[in-house]
Amino acid sequence: MSSAQIEIQLIASLVAIACAIPGTFLVLRKMAMISDAISHSILPGIVIGFFITHDLNSPILILLAALTGIITVILVEYIQKTGLVKEDTAIGLVFPALFSIGVILIAKNANDVHLDVDAVLLGELAFAPFDRLMISGVDVGPKSLWIIGSILLITVSLLFAFFKELKVSTFDKGLAASLGFSPAIIHYGLMSVSSITTVGAFDAVGAILVVALMIAPAATAYLLTTDLKKMLGLAIGFGMFSAIAGYWVAHWLDASIAGSITTVLGLLFFLVYLFAPSKGVIAVLYKEKQQRIEVSLLTFLLHLKNHNEEVERHVNHLNEHINWQKVRSKTVLELALKNNMIIINDSIVSLTEKGDEFTSLAIDYIITNEDSQIEGMKDDFFLFRG
């Protein structure tokens, strides 16, 4: 591996971590699209910076871009607080407005300069190793590695310092306020960090990759856990995995690095979406099937409890009386037997003591309108699930 290749993977991994941390909170707060919004709304900052400096390469342009990013989140928050529109609508209102201010400024004053977000800010990961930072003539590594490294350091220290505050204000704004720290300040702090991370990472690796690395790893982690710490850890892990794996996919295909990383992120999300233990598509389908059988079982048990006459409880009568298909009645019967809810003597089905107790409790819950309690009760009574 050449040093350029190692540096690219290192930069990509650092960007992945720096994006995953604010990304996790953005996904939880349903503000995931803010990074995409920032990629557009920073244009007026860049244009005004150019009017001041007349230099496309000046760092002032990037500073003003980050500032416009913060203005974006403040405006979004302000509109959202009115309660008249939702988070995503507020984002959708703010960034086109700011972007068009930028476009108009260019059209009026600088139509002939190649002035757009691409020209100033959007970096290309493949070229990152060739833009090096020199300190008094000594080469200390790629410039973007230092920029991303510093942003990451700030993000991580803020995360450790304010983890509790971030957690409470994300999940329970009311509690946060009553505990004495303002959820608004935490919110603006988080949004400012997101804005600076976004702008800094844009410069290093380009827009698509930043948006993807902010949202996809956090969204994937969210399918697997509901614990904030675990979600952060998983998001960082997924981000880094995709960054490295994506790089080698690009190497193998000789394709764009950012494109390959984004593809790996997408595939990863898709796989987790299918196979996640509790929220995955397959798990949900399985659970639905299980519940359908268990509802049938309960109906069957209620029927048994209601009828003492033997005719009603004869195995062959079940099909007619409860009107089930044969296959299903067999499954239900077997499940009831396995769980020791019923016994069968001479083709007559009767409830066992355990079956009777379960059914009585279920009736109580149904009468008092607490159906959801039945689900919890199942764990105590069932040896086997449907």
Next chain:
Amino acid sequence: MIKNIYILFVFMVLLNCKNDAPDNGKLNVVTTTSMITDLVKNIGGDQINLQGLMGSGVDPHLYKASEGDVSKLANADLIFYNGLHLEGKLVEVFEKMQSQNINTIALADVIDKNTLIGSDYFASNYDPHVWFNIDYFKQFANQVTQVLSKKDPANSELYIKNEKLYLTKLIHLENKISSVIEALPEEQRILVTAHDAFNYFGKNYGFEVVGLQGLSTATEAGVQDVQKLAAFIIEKNVKAIFVESSVPKRTIEALQAAVKSKNHDVSIGGTLYSDALGNAGTIEGTYIGMFEYNVNTIVNALK
């Protein structure tokens, strides 16, 4: 779960360590556009390891780097590029590399700036499609020869010999196209293409050049541009308009439809090679072949 992911991640990094730097004592030369690749191939011959970044049909303004380009750039001893912002963001990268002792040479820098076609508004912005002036291309050849000779003095005689041979071919090309173009009456010399790539060509051979889009292929033509140009085509009775290999056909087809809707016929005269050569191995895959092909296509369609 989290731990497993990290283990997998470390494993992947370790697994993928391999070395791939071709080094057989020859100069590693990297070029950007296919025109420059062809030129350097003619002068360097087998004495250099030559790798071009942009293949046929690639628009240099919109070029996206692939992973393989990283190793090419990292291993390069010499990088030749067009400059004048043709390669977009890449030009900036090359300028930065220059400060790290990697020789990057903007070939357009050798041209006298006063002879370049400039922007109306900003003095320092020039039309970068300079290779359509064969005189400029000769200067490119000279610059490439000088740089190669200086970097690799042992083979300098060979480079100079190759340059002489190539310059003769270019002079032959000049004569040939002049005679082809002479056959076309001057009032019929109107070249309508997708973007403004042919200004130098037009200036040299007396063509009025009209591009539907501006200099940059990133901008899109507006409805008004199309209508204005359609009116112009009808007024001047232009017979054919041209598609470019590196720009989508769509806009030129829209223009053709606009002209037809005004009950006037204009044909699409063919595909011209503007920002990139044709496929390697074909005649249009060389600079000389491309130039001849373009001139024949233009003259045949407008005759």
